[in-house]
Amino acid sequence: MLNYIWAGLIVFSMLFALATDFSEILKDRFRNQEPFPVTLQLPDSYNAQDRRTEVQVVMDSGTYQHFFGTQERPAASYAGVLVQTQDGSQLQFGSNTTLPEPLLTMQAYHARNDGDPLRATLPPAFRPDSSVVTTTVQFAPVRFRKLKDIGQAALDFAETAASLALGLIGVLALFLGMLKIAEAAGIIHSLSRFVQPILRPLFPEIPKDHPALAMISLNLLANVFGLGNAATPLGIKAMEELQTLNPSEDTATNSMVMLLALNTSSVQLVPPVLLVAIMGLQINQLVFSITLATLFSTIAGILAAKFLSRTRRNRASDPMLNAAS
Amino acid sequence: MDTVRDIISVLSAFVIPLLLIGFPLYGLIKGVRVYEVFVEGAKEGFKVAVTIIPYLVAILFAIGMFRASGAMDFLIAALDPVMSFIGIPSEVLPMGLIRPLTGSGSAAIVLDMINQYGEDALVVKMAATMFGSTETTFYVIAVYFGAVNIRNTRHAVPAGLIADFVGLLASVYVVRLLFG
Numbered sequence: 353m354l355n356y357i358w359a360g361l362i363v364f365s366m367l368f369a370l371a372t373d374f375s376e377i378l379k380d381r382f383r384n385q386e387p388f389p390v391t392l393q394l395p396d397s398y399n400a401q402d403r404r405t406e407v408q409v410v411m412d413s414g415t416y417q418h419f420f421g422t423q424e425r426p427a428a429s430y431a432g433v434l435v436q437t438q439d440g441s442q443l444q445f446g447s448n449t450t451l452p453e454p455l456l457t458m459q460a461y462h463a464r465n466d467g468d469p470l471r472a473t474l475p476p477a478f479r480p481d482s483s484v485v486t487t488t489v490q491f492a493p494v495r496f497r498k499l500k501d502i503g504q505a506a507l508d509f510a511e512t513a514a515s516l517a518l519g520l521i522g523v524l525a526l527f528l529g530m531l532k533i534a535e536a537a538g539i540i541h542s543l544s545r546f547v548q549p550i551l552r553p554l555f556p557e558i559p560k561d562h563p564a565l566a567m568i569s570l571n572l573l574a575n576v577f578g579l580g581n582a583a584t585p586l587g588i589k590a591m592e593e594l595q596t597l598n599p600s601e602d603t604a605t606n607s608m609v610m611l612l613a614l615n616t617s618s619v620q621l622v623p624p625v626l627l628v629a630i631m632g633l634q635i636n637q638l639v640f641s642i643t644l645a646t647l648f649s650t651i652a653g654i655l656a657a658k659f660l661s662r663t664r665r666n667r668a669s670d671p672m673l674n675a676a677s
Numbered sequence: 678m679d680t681v682r683d684i685i686s687v688l689s690a691f692v693i694p695l696l697l698i699g700f701p702l703y704g705l706i707k708g709v710r711v712y713e714v715f716v717e718g719a720k721e722g723f724k725v726a727v728t729i730i731p732y733l734v735a736i737l738f739a740i741g742m743f744r745a746s747g748a749m750d751f752l753i754a755a756l757d758p759v760m761s762f763i764g765i766p767s768e769v770l771p772m773g774l775i776r777p778l779t780g781s782g783s784a785a786i787v788l789d790m791i792n793q794y795g796e797d798a799l800v801v802k803m804a805a806t807m808f809g810s811t812e813t814t815f816y817v818i819a820v821y822f823g824a825v826n827i828r829n830t831r832h833a834v835p836a837g838l839i840a841d842f843v844g845l846l847a848s849v850y851v852v853r854l855l856f857g
Binding site for chain 2: 353354357358361362364365366368369372498501502504505506508509510512513514516517518520521522523524525526527528529530531532533534535536537538539581584587588591592594595601602603604608609611612613615616617618620622623624625626627630631633634635636637638639640641642644645646647648649650651652653656657660661663666669670
């Protein structure tokens, strides 16, 4: 099941990315290689020899909407920089303002770091002769943007996964240490006596004074106190005790199913350590929502186990009933 | 309801201190060598963190790609009418799907959602509550029944999944009630 979900996530992201990329190429969303008309406002101090000149970039909103086939409306002007490079003049803008789409997407596509400006090249013949010039600029083409994105995301997330996990070490150690103390102090053993009478009606198949019920109560209490490490061995011991009462070798009894249902839904007073480590102090509040939610799921688990055991199919397969008849 | 929220916000200040002071105190009373036992337990911290790395990588990178491709937004938007009908935000759907299957993977989902929506977001609280309130049902069934060689599990899987489902629904409603 998990295999399919996992593979599905990967395959679907691939297909989705490809579909988006091809539709963008077909619609030519970014007008790759097409010159785009802009007006530049140069300062009075402009000198063609200067390597960098602060300019204002004005995009006519009618032209913009027609050119990119969008409803987006560019602002009146954008602060930019005119840079002289070896390959000619380059216009950089949008590093400290939000550009309209699709320019924003194009900026993000080419940016190596956050906040990199959108770069556009000016025609080789660009020689401004007044303080306001109209010219065309050309943006670097954008292709297979989503495919690049998912590759980047995969690498980023793999990296964060490891660093996040290592960041959890301290808090995990703190709470695992605390839980070890609770375990060594026998918190579950001292409470076991009080829980057994409550559990008794749920396990009518267990004879009085049989050790199975004690094991079950220890297992469930370990769950309640978030002692995951202790809960599993206790649960297995409880299962083994139940198996001694089971007349069949390979068929689960109602008690076993009830134990399972209680285990998967059990009331949690202390949340799992992993969650504590992830959520930090937020866990203070979540303790209440978790306790309440588990209260409901425990009731549902008990009812489900009880009622499902009464269906005709489950009565027919009940090893206890079969042995009695 | 407001008074309940007030009470919870006051009580919640005590939760972590109570654990951190209560357990050693209780251990002391019971005659446990608290310091040594604490250190022994704390040694597990590194092991647990390292053990979950492969699971976190597997789930986080797949979810990350799914998000980056835009498929997640599409799925959330597509399911929103159905989900909002039962009062569940579609953002928590990945959690509901993954939770019964893998515990560390669900931790990865919580981490991804914190990344995406911020730590205080209601959907993050819902997902965290889901993580805390349900178990890795399939794993529990495999381990417990495997230990005693039970092959015919009868109604264990449906009962476990019903409990999970109610737990997931309850997480959403309870979080909305308490913090919404």
